[in-house]
Amino acid sequence: MMVVDDSVVIRGMISRWISSEPDMVVAASLRTGLEAVNQIDRVNPDVAVLDIEMPELDGIAALPKLLAKKKNLAVIMASTLTRRNAEISFKALSLGAADYIPKPESTREASAADNFHYDLIQKIRNLGAKARRAAPVHHAPAATPHVHELRPAAVPRPLAAPVPAHAAPHVPAQIARRAFSSQMPKVLLIGSSTGGPQALMSVVTELGAVIDRFPVLITQHMPPTFTTILAEHLARSSRRPAHEAIDGEVIKPGQIYLAPGGRHMRVARHGADAVIALDNGPPVNFCKPAVDPLFTSAVDIWQGATLAVILTGMGSDGMRGGKDIVAAGGSVIAQDEATSVVWGMPGAAANAGICAAILPLNQIAPKLVRLFAGDRS
Numbered sequence: 001m002m003v004v005d006d007s008v009v010i011r012g013m014i015s016r017w018i019s020s021e022p023d024m025v026v027a028a029s030l031r032t033g034l035e036a037v038n039q040i041d042r043v044n045p046d047v048a049v050l051d052i053e054m055p056e057l058d059g060i061a062a063l064p065k066l067l068a069k070k071k072n073l074a075v076i077m078a079s080t081l082t083r084r085n086a087e088i089s090f091k092a093l094s095l096g097a098a099d100y101i102p103k104p105e106s107t108r109e110a111s112a113a114d115n116f117h118y119d120l121i122q123k124i125r126n127l128g129a130k131a132r133r134a135a136p137v138h139h140a141p142a143a144t145p146h147v148h149e150l151r152p153a154a155v156p157r158p159l160a161a162p163v164p165a166h167a168a169p170h171v172p173a174q175i176a177r178r179a180f181s182s183q184m185p186k187v188l189l190i191g192s193s194t195g196g197p198q199a200l201m202s203v204v205t206e207l208g209a210v211i212d213r214f215p216v217l218i219t220q221h222m223p224p225t226f227t228t229i230l231a232e233h234l235a236r237s238s239r240r241p242a243h244e245a246i247d248g249e250v251i252k253p254g255q256i257y258l259a260p261g262g263r264h265m266r267v268a269r270h271g272a273d274a275v276i277a278l279d280n281g282p283p284v285n286f287c288k289p290a291v292d293p294l295f296t297s298a299v300d301i302w303q304g305a306t307l308a309v310i311l312t313g314m315g316s317d318g319m320r321g322g323k324d325i326v327a328a329g330g331s332v333i334a335q336d337e338a339t340s341v342v343w344g345m346p347g348a349a350a351n352a353g354i355c356a357a358i359l360p361l362n363q364i365a366p367k368l369v370r371l372f373a374g375d376r377s
Contacts (some may be wrong), residue, residue: 001124002028002045004036004062005078006054010103014049017117024124031055033062040069047124049101052079052088060088060095067096074098074127076120080105086225090197090233098127098341099194102223118286126194126314126342176353180376181331185307187251188214188368189298191291191321193221193313195341197230199361200311204238204256206365210372211240216256217265217298219291221313224261231258247278259289266297274301285317291345295321304329307371309364312340316348323354331356331371333364 001018003026005011011029018024028043030036034057036048048066052059059077066073077092077100079085089100101123104116188210192200200220207216222230227244234256235242242256245265251257251274259265264279277297284290291310295318298306306325310318312335322332332355334346339361350358359367 001026002030002036002040002043002048004030004033004048004054004059005051006031007051010051010078013113014120017121018124021121021125023128024121033057033059033065037062037065037069040066040073044070045073047074047076047128049076049078049120049124050097051103052077052085052092060092063092063095063097076101076123076127078103081223081225083225083229086229089226090229093197099123100226102226122314123194126344175350175355175358177358178326178331178354178356180356180371181304181307181329182376183304183329184374185331185372186214186302186305187298187307188216188372189294189306189308189325190216190218190311191220191295191308191313191318191345192218192311193287193315193317193342193345195312196220196222197233198341199335200230200234201237202361203309203311203365203368204234204240204242207238207368210369211238211256212254214253214372215251217245217251217259217267217294218256219259219265219289219294221287221289221317222261227258227261231256234258245276245278247276249276251275259294262288264289264293266293267301268297269301285315287315287317291318292321296324299324299328299330302330306330307333307368309333309335309368310346310349311335311361311364312342313345314342315344318345319348319352319354322349323352326354333357333359333367335364336360 001024003011003014015026015029018026027045028039032054050059063075075097077089077097079089081102101120104113220230231242231244240256244260245257264281266277266279267274268277284292295308308322308325325332332349334349334355336358337343340346349355357367
């Protein structure tokens with residue numbers, strides 16, 4: 001694990017957190033991106049937490065140099081919550097960063113530091129889990145105990161190496177799948193977390209007329225400011241209107257509604273209309289916004305005509321709401337493990353037996369187009 005930040009306070013804090021975890025080792029704690037680039041061959045880290053604003057070589061300039069030296073390095077970009085830094089974080093994702101994390105404005109605020117601590121450790125652990133399962137096991141002699149450093153997942157590049165659209169996805173035989181709902185879907189709900197921005201762009205780019213005819217509601221685990229920019233990116237990718245949802249607005253076809261950072265997005269009935277209902281309640285599944293509130297509330301409006309997709313992300317958010325959708329007669333699709341940055345959320349749904357399909361990322365949009373055109377297979 002490599003920590004790269006020009007703040008000695010942040011470096012020390014993150015290093016202490018990592019060192020306290022039995023499955024993590026701090027291989028280097030560095031002040032600048034230039035130091036990281038110069039030392040990566042010697043240090044050979046599996047995961048790097050990379051600050052954006054640093055002297056000599058900032059995070060966005062260091063990122064491609066680090067990935068050029070170590071292709072499968074999992075880089076988590078760290079930044080304060082400013083629009084400029086959020087834009088840079090999105091650019092970093094497009095350049096190969098695995099994830100991002102907002103740093104608290106002040107580490108003196110206990111709740112902010114606690115959230116940062118929890119989120120960072122979970123991101124490091126989950127990004128490492130995939131490759132750690134796949135890596136060959138080397139047994140050390142019993143008399144020589146040691147700590148295994150995390151082996152992070154190689155970040156998938158779904159668009160660069162797609163699974164052929166006609167190819168049958170590989171799904172473990174023990175995972176049960178359900179039949180799709182016999183009802184024509186009237187709404188598309190999408191939940192995502194780690195790796196979600198890239199996956200969302202891939203899906204909405206190919207939805208086309210589905211968005212014109214049906215509303216699309218998305219919950220991505222993301223803080224304020226980041227969701228504002230994500231909505232702008234979704235609008236450009238889909239060439240359709242996309243915005244952070246507004247409390248009380250009527251839900252209409254032709255629109256992409258994104259849960260704003262720091263608020264849960266639910267749907268409610270107002271007369272004959274379905275409307276957005278934003279909720280400032282406590283986190284659900286450690287997240288705010290969370291996917292479960294959206295999924296569960298949609299059942300009251302669209303019942304069995306609800307179609308939900310759970311994309312890459314850590315944790316199990318969306319699984320309980322997905323159960324409610326299926327119980328009401330609706331359908332759930334999950335992204336498969338091979339194309340997920342982290343197969344937490346979609347894996348939880350798949351293993352719960354609630355999915356009608358478990359698909360590679362590049363097969364999800366074509367399947368949605370067919371379902372909204374009347375295909376029930």
